Amino acid sequence: MFNEVYDVIVVGAGHAGSEAAAAAANMGSKTLLITMNLQNIAQMSCNPAMGGIAKGQIVREIDALGGYSGIVSDTSAIQFKMLNKSKGPAMWSPRVQSDRMRFAEDWRMLLEGTPNLDFYQEMVSGLLVEGSKVVGVKTSLGIAIKAKSVVLTNGTFLNGLIHIGDKNFGGGRAGEKAATGITEQLVALGFESGRMKTGTPPRVDGRSLDYSKMIEQPGDENPEKFSYLDVTKPLENQRSCYMTYTSLEVHNLLREGFDRSPMFNGRIKSLGPRYCPSIEDKINRFADKDKHQLFIEPEGWNTCEVYVNGFSTSLPEDVQFKALRSVVGFEEVKFFRPGYAIEYDYFPPTQLRHTLETKLVEGLYFAGQINGTTGYEEAASQGLMAGINASLKVQEKEPFILKRDEAYIGVLIDDLITKGTEEPYRMFTSRAEYRTLLRQDNADLRLTPRGFDLGLASGKRLKRMEQKHNEAKKFVKFFAETSVKPEEANPVLESKDSSLVKQSDKMFKIFSRPNITIDDVRKFRAVEQYIQDNNLDNEVIEQTEIQVKYSGYIAKEKNNADKLSRLEYVKIPENFDYSQIKSMSFEAREKLKNIQPTTVSQASRISGVSPNDISVLLVYMGR
Structure with a gap:
């Protein structure tokens, strides 16, 4: 049945596996999605909801890049909420309550309509490895399926053990058997594994x-x-x-x-x-x-x-x-x-590169709970990135890596591979030092051009994003160039207990005041006229308000990100011998040796590596 060699095999069809398979296939790679039960593709094993604090930003980023999670969240939604609306826009987080059965059905229909994607229902019991390179998988029926790359998205199934009181039994989730064989093989290959726990309510x-x-x-x-x-x-x-x-x-x-x-x-x-x-x-x-x-x-x-x-x-x-x-x-x-409760195997993610490819076995990628994360959204974003990079590797193209100031997805992956995790990792806005840049409203502006270049985001997406960008830019310019007279401005300012103006002032300056909203400035005739003449939608209006009111914060954060990003370009040679740097702390040498960061910027984020250690490293590298 499987004479051909696939470009990408994805093992597991949860949120990570579904996004990985869709991405690889949509990028032109011949892809096989193998799962233990095709009836449970993208099943919501826990709560029937997508998004939430920081998680909603991730779903928007997946959508902007051309992934499917945002679309399915919309088609299966039964309720929508924008959380944290009383706070600044960096904290606004979309969340939907989902129809669980429709969510899984819509995901399957999208995948079945994706070219280059095959499906097979069986348990993968091991990997085919030649030297230090993966060349396929083997199933519980003894079938060998060849591939140029493999993405493991096993969720809670690796030696899963379910607990209810004093009873326990093997299972990947209630009613489904656990997956065995893969952990043992990976450990034999030199991987470090651990156990994690999660649970679900009645x-x-x-x-x-x-x-x-x-x-x-x-x-x-x-x-x-x-x-x-x-x-x-x-x-x-x-x-x-x-x-x-x-x-x-x-x-x-x-x-x-x-x-x-x-x-x-x-x-x-x-x-x-x-x-x-x-x-x-x-x-x-x-x-x-x-x-x-x-x-x-x-x-x-x-x-x-x-x-x-x-x-x-x-x-x-x-x-x-x-x-x-x-x-x-x-x-x-x-x-x-x-x-x-369910206990399952995971693999500390410090064993991965930024592409989510393992350091030990070439062509092998991990995504989702196998990396120690929790949550549909965290899993889906890793699956998307693993699918993208597996496809790019097969096509012999440069890898796709998102930096911390580009996306929450970049923060998530960098945290995992740089710091590791000993408990299930969940994304929060507080984990992102550039959260004013990484808002849910501008994920398309940040990432759609990148998704388009990859061949994932469509031309329609790019055109819509460019239109939004241009219209918001022109509207911001309108506020910067248009003045309002005191007799029109003061009644609005007075109603908001804001200090009055004595002469004509630029609308941008008035709009920038903390207590003045878009609804207030729309009372100025010229503003409402501009909105009507240009037929602006709510998305453009909201984007303009954020750009005006938070321009100072955005510029400051961008400047900080640009300064730190310079260290991203200082590459550390592969297999760098840290033991030679005697003036560096012992802990730093051990951590750097184990994690093998690719840049000085990544090295600076490793727990236990001090600014002084980085200075010593830069001197040693002749910088």
């Missing part, structure tokens, strides 16, 4: 809940979209989520099962996600809190299945049930399935 029957006792959480009044393309229109109807709380009674009922919890009796030794802890972990760590929020999230338009966000647990099912029935609104709750 799913319940929405018909058994009393929503009248809960707090409704509707979507935005004027919802937006994820994708910069006009594939869908913004939602006209939305499904609400709801919020309720645990109580001391609930906590006490849960504590009764702690002696049977694998987290407390020592059967789970691996670390779980710090920022998405289980309910028993929250009760233990925050013993002073007498309640915790629970978000009740519908799984789709028509299903009655509900996700209980905030109640992730591995406690025995009887304890889960008894405690949840004591939550307000859950008095008559019926379970669809209990929550559980």
Whole structure:
């Protein structure tokens, strides 16, 4: 069946694998996507939502580059929210509640409509390696499939072990078997592996809940979209989520099962996600809190299945049930399935290059939870980058690497390979030192030209981005060149308790005041006339407002990024011998030797490497 040699084989069809396969195929590489169950392509194994704080920016970046996650998020959305709207635009983060079944279906339809992409359902049990180069994969049926590069996106399936109370059984997720063989082979090849844990809450029957006792959480009044393309229109109807709380009674009922919890009796030794802890972990760590929020999230338009966000647990099912029935609104709750914890193998990502290619085996790429991350969005972005770089390597082209001041995706990958992670890594806006540059509203301006050059972003995308850029640039120029008289400006300024002007002033200067918004300046006749004459849409208007009001911050951050980026061009020779630099600290020499950074800039970000160590390195390199 498999006589031909594929350019790229992608193992696993979760969020990382789906983006990797789509990217490689769309770039012209003959690609094979192998998964254990074709019915579960891009399945939402945990909560039915995409985006959120920093994660929404990642989805926008994937979309700007020509990936599929933003499009599918729009076609399957049942609610849209722009989070952190009360803060500055660097913090605005889009999030959608998704129809879980439609999300997976839409992903599969997009993949099946992608040229150059083949599918095969089977478990990959090992890699074909010749010397230090990967040449394909072998399946559990003993079939050898040749390839020029391989992308591993195994999620939680590598030796996955599911825990519910004092019971445990092998599985990649509930109802599916674990994948075996790959970890053992990679370790034999010299890779370092570790174990991580994640968990999921019970799913319940929405018909058994009393929503009248809960707090409704509707979507935005004027919802937006994820994708910069006009594939869908913004939602006209939305499904609400709801919020309720645990109580001391609930906590006490849960504590009764702690002696049977694998987290407390020592059967789970691996670390779980710090920022998405289980309910028993929250009760233990925050013993002073007498309640915790629970978000009740519908799984789709028509299903009655509900996700209980905030109640992730591995406690025995009887304890889960008894405690949840004591939550307000859950008095008559019926379970669809209990929550559980899962332990799985991962490989510390310091063993990778910035391309996500492994240092030990040429042509082998890792993406997603195999690298120690958590979250659909983090996985999808790694899959996209691995698929791009695997394709570029096969085509003998220069690799594609995003820097920290270019994208959250760049921050994510740089953090992973430079610092590593010993607990599931989750993206936050605070991890990005250039977050004013890396906003959700300008991901297309930052990345669509790059995606177009790769052959991923279409000409339609590029044209739409250029139009937005040019229209916003002209509108900013209009504010910089147009004056407003005191008699027109002062009534607006007075209504906002802002100091009045005594003579005509440029609109840019007035608009730049912290308490003056676009709605305020639209009261100036010339502004509203300009918007109508040029038929400007909300996207251009919002972009203009940000460019005017935050121009100083943006310029300052760009200047800082430009200064630091100079070190990106100072390359460190491959296999550089750090042991020769005796004036460098022992810790720095060890870290640099293990991670083998490619540039001085990357070396400066490694934990344990001081500014003095970098100075010594620069002197030693003759710089």
